[in-house]
Amino acid sequence: MTNILWRGTVIVHRYMGMLIGLLMVMWFVSGIVMMYVPFPQVKETERLRFLPQIPWQTCCQYGPRADDIQIARVQVEDYLGVPAMRLRAPGQLDSIYDLTTYTQIQVDADTARKAVLEAAPRIVGKDAAIVGYEQVPLDQFTIGRAQRDRPLHRFQFDDPNKTTIYVSGTAGQVVMWTTQTERFWNWLGTIPHFLYFEALRTQQQLWSQTMIWTSLLGTFLTAVGIILGVLQLRRGKDGRLSPYRGWFYWHHIVGLVFGVLTLTWAFSGLVSMNPWGLLEGGRGRGEASLAQGPSPKWGDIKASLETLSMQLIGANVVSLTSAPFGGKLYWMATFGDSTTKRLDAAGHLAPPNTAELAQAAARIAGDRGIAEQGLVNEEDDYYYARQRRRFDQVTLPVYRIVLNDDEQTRYYLDPNTGTLLQRADETARWRRWLFSGLHRLDFTVWMRTPGIRDVIMWLTLLGGLAVSVTGVYLGYRRIRSDVTVMLRPFRRTGDRPQRETQAAS
Secondary structure, eight states, rough: HHHHHHHHHHHHHHHHHHHHHHHHHHHHHHHHHHOOOOOEEEHHHHHHHHHHOGGGOOOOOOOOOTTBBBBSSEEEEEEEEEEEEEOTTTTSSEEEEEEETTTEEOOOHHHHHHHHHHHHHHHHOOOOOEEEEEEEEEETTTTTOGGHHHHHHHHOHHHHHHHEEEEETTOEEEEEOOHHHHHHHHHHHHHTTTTTHHHHHTTTHHHHHHHHHHHHHHHHHHHHHHHHHHHOOOOOTTSSSSSSOOOHHHHHHHHHHHHHHHHHHHHHHHHHOOGGTTTTTOSSOOOHHHHHHHHHHHHHHHHHHHHHHHTTTTOOEEEEEOOTTTOOEEEEEETSSSEEEETTTTBOOOOOHHHHHHHHHHHGGGGOOEEEEEEEOOOOOOOOOOOOGTTTOOOEEEEEEEEETTOOEEEOOTTTTTEEEEEEEEHHHIIIIIIIHHHHHOOSGGGGGHHHHHHHHHHHHHHHHHHHHHHHHHHHHHHHHHHHHHHHHHHHHHHHHHHHHHOOO
């Protein structure tokens, strides 16, 4: 019975090693690429760098709108040479209005073309021309883009980088651009690693289940391999640790050395998909809204803009975005030199203070109480630059709140705006260690140092790749041998007439 179980386990490992092993080879190769080339994204700070100064001289006209209507977000920028306001009511998409006439701007193909041509010289250079256009709901490189930006107007340019620029069909602004180099490396990195193929990724449930089951099979395959490797471990008179020779020897030894790391990567990849809701965290209590307070009313926004439009003439402000906090209306003003300052409703500088942040902390905590709060100048184990986007930086200092509840829930507020940046409850902390810790090996601070981390990640990823490649090759070689044995009787039957003819002659 034991022999049958052993033989069956070996056969399962052999055939799975051929099929799932190929997938794991792809995961390791693409993981190396992802260390250096993230999935394309354009941060708001990058977009703002390309904006011209708001022409306040021609502002502002307001159409009929009830003063008591709440507004979720307002943003004033230059749009095709005129001051324009992007307006978002709670639960609705953006609308954009020309503030010289207060007419709504319809973002059709012609408007999007004008917007992209205005931005293009600062993104792709002055001499680049549009060589392709299409309106799309999304494509391979905008998967996961917020619904509020769709449809997207996609423009291809003939610049040396073969840049593609996307304009939001609702807000009318440039929201994304990619280069040929980014797209090439993503086909070797993020796309195969996360199975981010458009046809699959757009089917959310199918994609999720595919990722879960392939990760589960990869975890099972590796665990079985480790068990078999340990059971076959022995030290003979020749000092060898393995009874095997050739490729089997190297697969056995490399598997023993890097098998556990390979297992942790497969398992943590499974964890990242939150299989069957095992790490489903609490949905919170609307803490972002508690910090922000109620959305401002249109009457207050209009009165404030009338004042600001006079005060900011010549101030080189390129973007003005509402940032309500504690029930009061504030604005984040971004200037041409990329600096950002908070203004109150009357246009005066109003940087957040610790008293405001403490009040926000009290609103978030409610009756749970606060164990710790205050500004911190360093990253901690639950708030740090995400390695999957290695070029990102977190906001520091940050206002950290630790609640006095059973989960020791943590909140991190941007001290410049009061915005809730991150929430970490008990489930989130488990996910941090089981995914980020195991998948990126960032258990210690020094693993976040790019140079040290790169060396360690290269060594371990290459080790895991060696385990997978040798396993695939051995599986292929054995399967080919098995197929040859199965086909041998048919080949002999086919040869018989020829041998009989030769004998008769």
